[in-house]
Amino acid sequence: xxxxxxxxxxxxxxxxxxxxxxxxxxxxxxxxxxxxxxxxxxxxxxxxxxxxxxxxxxxxxxxxxxxxxxxxxxxxxxxxxxxxxxxxxxxxxxxxxxxxxxxxxxxxxxxxxxxxxxxxxxxxxxxxxxxxxxxxxxxx
Amino acid sequence: xxxxxxxxxxxxxxxxxxxxxxxxxxxxxxxxxxxxxxxxxxxxxxxxxxxxxxxxxxxxxxxxxxxxxxxxxxxxxxxxxxxxxxxxxxxxxxxxxxxxxxxxxxxxxxxxxxxxxxxxxxxxxxxxxxxxxxxxxxxxxxxxxxxxxxxxxxxxxxxxxxxxxxxxxxxxxxxxxxxxxxxxxxxxxxxxxxxxxxxxxxxxxxxxxxxxxxxxxxxxxxxxxxxxxxxxxxxxxxxxxxxxxxxxx
Numbered sequence: 001x002x003x004x005x006x007x008x009x010x011x012x013x014x015x016x017x018x019x020x021x022x023x024x025x026x027x028x029x030x031x032x033x034x035x036x037x038x039x040x041x042x043x044x045x046x047x048x049x050x051x052x053x054x055x056x057x058x059x060x061x062x063x064x065x066x067x068x069x070x071x072x073x074x075x076x077x078x079x080x081x082x083x084x085x086x087x088x089x090x091x092x093x094x095x096x097x098x099x100x101x102x103x104x105x106x107x108x109x110x111x112x113x114x115x116x117x118x119x120x121x122x123x124x125x126x127x128x129x130x131x132x133x134x135x136x137x138x139x140x
Numbered sequence: 141x142x143x144x145x146x147x148x149x150x151x152x153x154x155x156x157x158x159x160x161x162x163x164x165x166x167x168x169x170x171x172x173x174x175x176x177x178x179x180x181x182x183x184x185x186x187x188x189x190x191x192x193x194x195x196x197x198x199x200x201x202x203x204x205x206x207x208x209x210x211x212x213x214x215x216x217x218x219x220x221x222x223x224x225x226x227x228x229x230x231x232x233x234x235x236x237x238x239x240x241x242x243x244x245x246x247x248x249x250x251x252x253x254x255x256x257x258x259x260x261x262x263x264x265x266x267x268x269x270x271x272x273x274x275x276x277x278x279x280x281x282x283x284x285x286x287x288x289x290x291x292x293x294x295x296x297x298x299x300x301x302x303x304x305x306x307x308x309x310x311x312x313x314x315x316x317x318x319x320x321x322x323x324x325x326x327x328x329x330x331x332x333x334x335x336x337x338x339x340x341x342x343x344x345x346x347x348x349x350x351x352x353x354x355x356x357x358x359x360x361x362x363x364x365x366x367x368x369x370x371x372x373x374x375x376x377x378x379x380x381x382x383x384x385x386x387x388x389x
Binding site: 062063082083084086088091092094095111112116118120122123124126128132133138140 | 197200201217253256267269276296312318319333337354362364
């Protein structure tokens with residue numbers, strides 16, 4: 001009698017387990033998204049060109065202290081902008097690429113230097129960024 | 141049978157609990173000491189790295205707005221207020237050999253080289269230099285006097301300057317090939333965008349003696365700058381301009 005009871009109990013448990021597993025898989029299947037329902041994700045360029053109203057200077061960092069007598073000035077502006085870099089002693093035009101990126105190397109005086117980067121757009125709008133760069137090899 | 145099942149269940153539960161509750165094995169006190177030492181070292185390295193990152197060398201240029209015995213307040217070139225601490229190690233330099241903190245006055249242009257603390261946002265000055273830099277202006281030509289070699293420059297912040305073009309003034313124009321070509325006063329036109337580098341007249345801060353000028357031919361004037369066509373300003377020739385621009389390379 002006892003043996004029959006145990007067989008019955010284990011059979012019922014096994015059946016219950018099978019039903020539960022079946023129900024779980026059925027539920028998971030209903031959650032699957034059809035490929036046509038997945039929206040197309042478009043990743044834009046990782047370095048978008050700046051808006052028309054901006055001039056971004058990546059280098060040099062403002063108030064940087066360097067030991068060399070020249071510094072690379074780089075950044076981004078409108079691709080059609082005219083880029084001019086002016087320091088207290090010199091000036092230089094910079095060519096920009098089709099993405100608006102520009103780079104130029106400008107000579108520096110020993111000690112403090114002010115660099116002004118100017119972008120002039122074809123409509124006449126002008127944007128300026130000023131940077132202080134100090135040439136020093138003093139250790140402190 | 142029932143008894144066996146109860147015992148089996150009890151053993152199963154108690155072993156699980158014992159496994160979950162058991163602490164990490166403790167090998168010996170020696171390994172604990174080692175872990176403690178490593179942690180201590182880690183803390184020391186981390187605090188030193190944080191300290192190094194907190195302070196950095198910086199060079200600042202600005203105009204003095206306030207000067208005290210141990211502190212100078214300046215307005216930097218971008219208009220920000222900066223607090224500069226001065227101590228016994230700070231070195232001052234100017235044309236005057238005896239220049240020191242007591243000689244710093246509002247309006248002076250200083251170059252500060254020191255240690256900037258990112259947390260307190262203060263700079264501990266190590267070198268303070270008195271500067272006499274030319275000013276840089278961006279604007280539009282609103283008037284031109286051919287006879288006196290003077291033009292009026294209107295800037296973005298609604299300021300107006302009389303620009304003296306002297307013999308030593310070098311004029312360039314930005315051409316189509318992104319190059320600077322030598323130009324002259326005759327090529328400067330009203331409503332043209334222009335960059336001027338020069339020195340302020342000591343008597344009239346609105347009068348600039350130009351050392352360099354860059355013009356942008358073929359580009360319309362900056363629409364943000366309003367200019368009015370007025371007669372030539374009553375500007376006398378400028379032999380009195382105390383600061384003559386030095387020829388630039």
